[in-house]
Amino acid sequence: MKKIILSLFLVGCIATLSAQSAVDKVFNKYAGKDGYTTVVINSYMFKFLANIETNDPEYESFKKATSGIESIRILTQDGSGSPGFGKELLAELPRKDYEELMTVKESDEEVVFLIKEENGKISEFLLVVSSENDDDALIVIKGNIDLESISSLTEGLDLPGMQGLDELNKK
Amino acid sequence: MDKLTRIKSLLDKFYKGDTSIAEEKELEEYFIHQEVPDELAAEKELFSSFSAGAAPVDVPDDLENKILTSLDKAERSVVRSRRINIYSISGLAAGLLILFSIYMGFLRDNSFRSVSQYAIEDPDLAYEEAKSALEYVSYKLNSGTAELTNLKEVNKGLKTISSIKKISSGSREINLLGNLKKAENIQRQ
Numbered sequence: 001m002k003k004i005i006l007s008l009f010l011v012g013c014i015a016t017l018s019a020q021s022a023v024d025k026v027f028n029k030y031a032g033k034d035g036y037t038t039v040v041i042n043s044y045m046f047k048f049l050a051n052i053e054t055n056d057p058e059y060e061s062f063k064k065a066t067s068g069i070e071s072i073r074i075l076t077q078d079g080s081g082s083p084g085f086g087k088e089l090l091a092e093l094p095r096k097d098y099e100e101l102m103t104v105k106e107s108d109e110e111v112v113f114l115i116k117e118e119n120g121k122i123s124e125f126l127l128v129v130s131s132e133n134d135d136d137a138l139i140v141i142k143g144n145i146d147l148e149s150i151s152s153l154t155e156g157l158d159l160p161g162m163q164g165l166d167e168l169n170k171k
Numbered sequence: 172m173d174k175l176t177r178i179k180s181l182l183d184k185f186y187k188g189d190t191s192i193a194e195e196k197e198l199e200e201y202f203i204h205q206e207v208p209d210e211l212a213a214e215k216e217l218f219s220s221f222s223a224g225a226a227p228v229d230v231p232d233d234l235e236n237k238i239l240t241s242l243d244k245a246e247r248s249v250v251r252s253r254r255i256n257i258y259s260i261s262g263l264a265a266g267l268l269i270l271f272s273i274y275m276g277f278l279r280d281n282s283f284r285s286v287s288q289y290a291i292e293d294p295d296l297a298y299e300e301a302k303s304a305l306e307y308v309s310y311k312l313n314s315g316t317a318e319l320t321n322l323k324e325v326n327k328g329l330k331t332i333s334s335i336k337k338i339s340s341g342s343r344e345i346n347l348l349g350n351l352k353k354a355e356n357i358q359r360q
Contacts, residue, residue, distance in 0.1 A: 040290040154309040
């Protein structure tokens with residue numbers, strides 16, 4: 001009887017522990033494998049970067065956008081990974097734990113924005129790109145996230161596709 | 172004095188179980204009939220009880236059984252209580268160890284360490300990576316919301332429709348006027 005209780009208890013502990021942070025699990029699954037690239041930037045680095053003083057307006061806007069961010073994790077594949085990587089990501093991530101901010105579906109690409117909200121502030125931001133051109137990516141941002149200052153980062157930047165946006169606005 | 176040392180050596184032999192029957196008799200004789208120094212008082216008692224025990228005592232038939240069963244009981248209970256202690260303590264220790272190792276193994280090793288080993292430690296590179304990641308996010312966000320600008324066009328369309336509505340409401344009033352004229356005509360007739 002005791003053994004049964006003990007083993008049940010242990011199984012429960014393992015289950016709860018393994019259920020914790022499915023995002024971590026996804027990163028663990030692909031990190032270090034051939035064809036995948038993992039990039040992690042931690043809060044210490046952001047603190048360090050925030051202390052650098054420059055007159056560069058671009059850097060200032062970067063500092064503003066990252067002021068509340070604790071970590072950024074990026075998972076991409078360079079073409080030699082599994083072809084349905086983005087779809088795998090979408091299937092593996094616990095979508096019900098997040099709120100869907102936005103989904104953009106195009107002919108060859110699906111972009112899903114997921115957020116976790118705490119006290120009216122975005123505490124976790126997930127960008128999942130499922131593409132047919134091996135542009136699949138997962139970007140996870142944690143911390144106190146200011147989407148407005150992030151989205152203003154590319155305003156006035158010359159990124160491919162941005163001209164199209166400007167033209168749209170002029171119409 | 173000489174006798175005493177001999178007795179002592181005999182006693183040593185006796186306790187080792189090496190004495191012959193004759194020697195034991197000798198010891199018995201000595202302790203019964205002689206005055207004994209204090210150091211051998213215990214032995215005197217022992218040997219006098221031997222000679223007294225020459226008269227046999229009635230032994231109950233089940234004495235041996237009783238002793239054996241009580242011994243058994245005592246032994247078993249001691250063993251059991253010890254076993255329970257060892258089991259529960261070792262079980263507890265094992266459980267704690269397993270929990271601890273799961274905690275360390277699962278939480279630290281897998282999720283924490285293995286991912287954070289990819290943490291960038293070069294600030295320049297971190298800046299570049301963070302910037303490009305955020306710009307990518309920003310770009311994707313903006314391209315999503317840009318679609319909303321199409322809604323503006325729809326709005327414009329709606330405005331023109333609403334001005335048409337005004338025209339139609341105006342034309343309704345004209346209709347009413349027409350009706351009035353008809354009524355006037357009828358009155359004149």
